Each structure stands twice: as C-alpha cells, then as structure tokens.
Amino acid sequence: MRAEKPSSTAPLPPRERLLQESMRLFGERGFDAVTTREICAAAGVNPGAIHYHFGDKDGLYREVLRLPVVDLQQQLAGFDDPGLSLHESIRRFLQPFLFDDGACSAQMFFREMQAPSPIFMETVAQEVGPLFDRFARLLAQHAGLAEPTAAIHQLAMGLQAMAHDYSMTRPMLDAFHPELLADDPLLEQTCHRLADWGCALVAYEREKHEAPRPASHR
Structure with a gap:
C-alpha cells in the first residue's frame, strides 16, 4: 500500500506537507x-x-494511516465483480499486497504489523476489515457456501498473508534462491500462481462441503 507524491513542483499546502513529512518520519522511526x-x-510550519x-x-x-488505505481501496475496486472468474478476482485482490516499492507508507505499515498501535487497529478494523469480508464472501460463494465459514475466513487471510510475505521477505528469498524470481520483478507471475493455488x-x-456425511450409527 502506498500514497503517491504529487508530481507538481508547486509548493504543497501546509496540511499536505504535514502528512508527507509525518509519513516519512513515522515510517523511519x-x-x-x-x-x-x-x-x-520538517514540514516548515508553525508548531500549532x-x-x-x-x-x-x-x-x-x-489521517496518515488512512491515506494508503484509501489507495488500497481504489486498487481493489471491482475485484469481486460477478462477471470475473474466481481466478481473476483472487489475482486482483492479491496484486496490491505483492509489490513493495519502498514507499514510506509501506515502512510505516510494516512497523505497525510488528507492534500494532490502537490507532492502527482501529483503522484496519474499520477500513480494511470490510475488504477482507468481501473477499471471504467471494471465496464462500465459489465454494458453494451461503456464508463464509471459519475455514473460509482463514483461507482469505492466508492467501493475503502469502502475497504480503512475498513482498516483505523478497530480499531473503533472493538470497536463498535468486533464480526463482529473476524474471518476475513485479511478481506478476507469482500473483498468477497464488491465484492458481487459491482456486485449488x-x-x-x-469438495469438503459437498462430500456426503457418514451415516450415524445407532
């Protein structure tokens, strides 16, 4: 997740400078x-x-936490469109979590995931939680379930965790097996493979849901 900096060379308004410098400093420390x-x-504004x-x-x-979340929401728009295949829906959902461009917001969220603050947990619950609920409902629908079960919710989180782990541990993976992702710099092929696994x-x-239950013995 990332918040892009404006391309204009004109000076940013004080509020935007505060957000920009805050994200940088919070990400660093x-x-x-x-x-x-x-x-x-750092923002060049008065203390008040x-x-x-x-x-x-x-x-x-x-507000600093909310900005990359808004960016994520925009990237995920339409991932659960009924006209998409399950594979394409999973791919679209996982893609934003796969690529870390080194933005300050990514550093900030990584810090929070290690030691989450109450503000972070509140933001995630309110803004990101509904996205995962939609993803779980999508998976449940394709599994033939009326509502997501605990296993489906775990599957939704597990798929996202795999995608996010590829991004966060990329240097380690490159050190162990540099050849694995040499031809996949943006992890697009990896995202396709994760969608394959998700479909499976x-x-x-x-199959587990549709399997006949064993007859009870009286």
Whole structure:
C-alpha cells in the first residue's frame, strides 16, 4: 500500500506537507519516537499547525494511516465483480499486497504489523476489515457456501498473508534462491500462481462441503 507524491513542483499546502513529512518520519522511526515539534519543523510550519489541521498527534497519525488505505481501496475496486472468474478476482485482490516499492507508507505499515498501535487497529478494523469480508464472501460463494465459514475466513487471510510475505521477505528469498524470481520483478507471475493455488484451495473447500456425511450409527 502506498500514497503517491504529487508530481507538481508547486509548493504543497501546509496540511499536505504535514502528512508527507509525518509519513516519512513515522515510517523511519515509529509513532512514539517522533515528536510533533519535529514534524512541524520538517514540514516548515508553525508548531500549532497540527492542532489546527488534525486536532492532535493521534488525529494526524489517523489521517496518515488512512491515506494508503484509501489507495488500497481504489486498487481493489471491482475485484469481486460477478462477471470475473474466481481466478481473476483472487489475482486482483492479491496484486496490491505483492509489490513493495519502498514507499514510506509501506515502512510505516510494516512497523505497525510488528507492534500494532490502537490507532492502527482501529483503522484496519474499520477500513480494511470490510475488504477482507468481501473477499471471504467471494471465496464462500465459489465454494458453494451461503456464508463464509471459519475455514473460509482463514483461507482469505492466508492467501493475503502469502502475497504480503512475498513482498516483505523478497530480499531473503533472493538470497536463498535468486533464480526463482529473476524474471518476475513485479511478481506478476507469482500473483498468477497464488491465484492458481487459491482456486485449488477453494475447490478443496467445495469438495469438503459437498462430500456426503457418514451415516450415524445407532
């Protein structure tokens, strides 16, 4: 997940400078290690600017976290369109989690995943949780289920975790087997393969659901 910087060379408004510098500093050092005074100095604004635009440091951080989530929501728009195949839906859902371009937002989210803050958990629950619920419902539908089961929810999270792990541990994988992803710099082929595996796992859940139950012995 990433928030793109504007391409214009015109100076950014104070609010945007605060968001940009906050994301950079929070990504580099974490929420607790960065002071509001440092943020304002880096953004070139007066010390009261955070209070004026965001209320307090928590409000600023909440907005900084929200920006890459909005970007993710845009990237995932239409992934569960009924006209798409299961394979294409899974591929579209996993693609944004696969590629880490080194943006500050990626560093910030990686820090949060290691030691999540209450603000992060609140943002994820409210903004990202519904996306996973939609993904789980999609998988359940293709597995022949009216509603997602615990296994389907675990499958949804597991597929995303595999995609995200490829991104986060790419340097380690390249060190172990540099040839594996040499021809797949943006992990597009890997995403296709993960969608293959996702389809196979959904088929497994369907077969398990449709298998006749053994007769009970009286």
